[in-house]
Amino acid sequence: MTSILELETPVVLVDLDKVEANLKNAQDAADKAGIKLRPHIKTHKLPRFAKRQVELGAVGITVQKLGEAEVMADAGLSDLLLTFNIIGAKKRARLKALHDRVTIRVVADSAETVAGLAETFVDAGKPLSVFVECDTGMGRCGVQSGQAALEMAKKIVAAPGLKFAGLMTYPAAGKYKEAQQWLADAKALFLGAGVSLPEITTGGTPDIWHMSEAGVATEYRPGTYIYMDRSQVVAGAATFEQCALTVLATVVSRPTEGRAIIDAGTKTLTSDLLGMQGHGYVVDFPDAKIVGLSEEHGTLDVSACAVKPKIGDVIRIIPNHCCPVSNLFDTVTLVRGDEVLETVPVAARGRVD
Amino acid sequence: MTSILELETPVVLVDLDKVEANLKNAQDAADKAGIKLRPHIKTHKLPRFAKRQVELGAVGITVQKLGEAEVMADAGLSDLLLTFNIIGAKKRARLKALHDRVTIRVVADSAETVAGLAETFVDAGKPLSVFVECDTGMGRCGVQSGQAALEMAKKIVAAPGLKFAGLMTYPAAGKYKEAQQWLADAKALFLGAGVSLPEITTGGTPDIWHMSEAGVATEYRPGTYIYMDRSQVVAGAATFEQCALTVLATVVSRPTEGRAIIDAGTKTLTSDLLGMQGHGYVVDFPDAKIVGLSEEHGTLDVSACAVKPKIGDVIRIIPNHCCPVSNLFDTVTLVRGDEVLETVPVAARGRVD
Known part of the structure; x- marks a missing residue:
């Protein structure tokens, strides 16, 4: 078994069990309706x-x-x-x-x-x-x-x-x-x-x-x-547990006690806010706030975290909006929990016209 | 000669004359400094x-x-x-x-x-x-x-x-x-x-x-x-005329007197605001405001335009931030003014890790 911790970051993970459950839930609801x-x-x-x-x-x-x-x-x-x-x-x-x-x-x-x-x-x-x-x-x-x-x-x-x-x-x-x-x-x-x-x-x-x-x-x-995403959780259409797409990122810098920098910025998470504060939900550090993004850096305020992320820690993020994240990556990695199954090309990525 | 009007939209245009001038200006300034x-x-x-x-x-x-x-x-x-x-x-x-x-x-x-x-x-x-x-x-x-x-x-x-x-x-x-x-x-x-x-x-x-x-x-x-972009114009580092990268888009809908919809949204222009209002500068209709973007649609308020864009019109946009636009497109089209020279792959696009 290959663990997600062996992947290079940033990388987009798609959990197949969650995908399947989300698809079935919606089809069932449509059938009932x-x-x-x-x-x-x-x-x-x-x-x-x-x-x-x-x-x-x-x-x-x-x-x-x-x-x-x-x-x-x-x-x-x-x-x-x-x-x-x-x-x-x-x-x-x-x-x-x-x-x-x-x-x-x-x-x-x-x-x-x-x-x-x-x-x-x-x-x-x-x-x-x-x-x-x-x-x-x-x-x-x-x-x-x-x-x-x-x-x-x-x-x-x-x-x-x-x-x-x-x-x-x-x-x-x-x-x-x-x-x-x-x-x-x-x-x-x-x-x-x-x-x-x-x-x-x-x-x-x-x-x-x-x-x-x-x-x-x-x-x-x-x-x-x-996939669901943070915006859908805020809209009440999903829970964080149901979110199938996550971004795996690495903490690359801890310049101050309250600040952590990750290797995922707008080239990974996009700058979509959809009316929300912050740029995603940090699964492993729910008290962390993604307060800023530049292209390749994400800035986290970790001052509210009892245990703070360390340099080299790998963290999972639920993005604000999953759709444009798919469009930024040539490939996504299919997983079940922490197990890597396969990396596949995003076939219709970048088809803008 | 192939005109940019023969291209399918949305497409990213890069004007080689402007690129050359921008590169030389900066090298000259560095040499002098x-x-x-x-x-x-x-x-x-x-x-x-x-x-x-x-x-x-x-x-x-x-x-x-x-x-x-x-x-x-x-x-x-x-x-x-x-x-x-x-x-x-x-x-x-x-x-x-x-x-x-x-x-x-x-x-x-x-x-x-x-x-x-x-x-x-x-x-x-x-x-x-x-x-x-x-x-x-x-x-x-x-x-x-x-x-x-x-x-x-x-x-x-x-x-x-x-x-x-x-x-x-x-x-x-x-x-x-x-x-x-x-x-x-x-x-x-x-x-x-x-x-x-x-x-x-x-x-x-x-x-x-x-x-x-x-x-x-x-x-x-x-x-x-x-390339320069709208954010650099606002910062005083460039003029709109010096902006070498533009997005060519088509007006696909005119639902109301004051609204025009183009075929370029966040998948083309990104949602980067960089502190500005609006999502880009419309070269051909400077009184138009790009007031909203979804993934594939841009919403323009054209109520201030004396002559309003029509369905099928092709317009050029200077994006807020040119760097992430390069990262969304597999290719960019090199031009001189309205003349198409060559379409080239963006070799380092999507290299996130």
Whole structure:
């Protein structure tokens, strides 16, 4: 058995037992709620976990970029939802190539996006399915009202090579009730107008345990739930014990009684704060605070620790936000507890376009 | 000629004319100040630029991790300063392998680091040169006083396989005067104790144009100056026109009159704020504010723009902090103005350990 203490740091550890438990918990909750699960792979970026999600009952996967879709399609995933407005002829050509070999659906929130897709996709015998993206409170992409969604849907219906798939939203964390109301009102409008609404897809790990209250939604797209992280613990969606992704770092300096420096900075943990104080949770020294990061150094205030970390100590950190941590590392190391199993490439890392 | 408008976005552009001008300006300033320049390659992570820095007069390069040193040594760079406490037998073995083939020097700020190095490096005929890292106000690594530096230096001198190289600091931005005073006081102590002090190395792009006031320092290690970024403009060290690294992004959504969404989020721009408001400077729409980022979306407030960006518009952004942007991309595209020259791998990207 190889112990994690034999690894060079910093390194990202992913505990397979915790992954499996997190995946099963969410699939069980979705099954009980009678809602389809379509996990977002942006968190793990690993074909093996995408396949496991599907094996456990997911109807397919969600991706955010064409590059991620290409990696997942190459690995054998066959049902993909790409939740991004695809703009430009080159990107549409890549989408077309994917559409020719797997089931892939996309979103649109503007006449420009729909017109572009309608120009590239012209085969009524094999139409591209398009969701209308709705801004239900997140303040990012999306049409602003049910009426605007209905008008956008009509544009999609009118294009011979496109097919209207339904409504898609990413709700603001903790505002799932507002999002559900928005979607319910929109559904009533569609019914009144006689426009069929095949699917309503929503998402978000912060509200994953409210899937049974998802109202009109037919599908749920959580991402972070596979690993969980400090932000999800703060949101009440997980415990620290359930966090499957940790960063292993080494104490490299103890310049003062109250300060410890580790070999993990923003190149490892990112500078994502997500509204929190500090840059992660130190599992082995819960009274330590990660008060600052530069690229390769993390600064810990250890003045509150009864026993303080020493130079050479190896510590595990639960990051604020696990998804961008996956994107910083070429590989992650799969473990069970303290046992190293395998180091694997993060296949869809850095697929930004 | 290929135009940048033919590239898929998001993509990182590096303007070679601006790089060359930035490198020459700094080398000229160092020459005038009579101080050696040892650029930090963490910003660009590209052997070609490291070589150019040396061609223009740099005495060698600075790296922050062994992995970066290995990439640069493989590419033919032969004089490296690794400004990090090297802890652990595996890392020391890698350092030894580097020491066997190139000139590499390191830092130490603790008895533990020195003892570890002394255990691995035992050949008095080919000693490892070690600087004492000093905390001159940054609050990161480093001994806390000149007296502590002297004691650490004596430990290095006492180890047969180590050689004392001098003092190293990374001063807090804008506090170069305090740092110089700290170093001057330390130098006086060393002189008084009869301990030779071969080099005093300091750094930082924010204060690069104060190199002539570097006092007792003999060497300067700037990193960001090759590309510059919004934080350096705010610090007064550069103009926006001098910024060589830009991110090219596409407007993918215009959900409201005042909001534009681009296809660049934290996976492109990082969430580094460095004390500023907003996530970058939009060259083409200077009145736009990048008010929010998620992983793949950037949210712009365009309400102050007289002419507003349209869906499909391609815009250039100067990021808050260019160094971690380099670390997110497998490749960068070299340009001159709007002309694409070549896309090259970021050779030392992701070398975290």
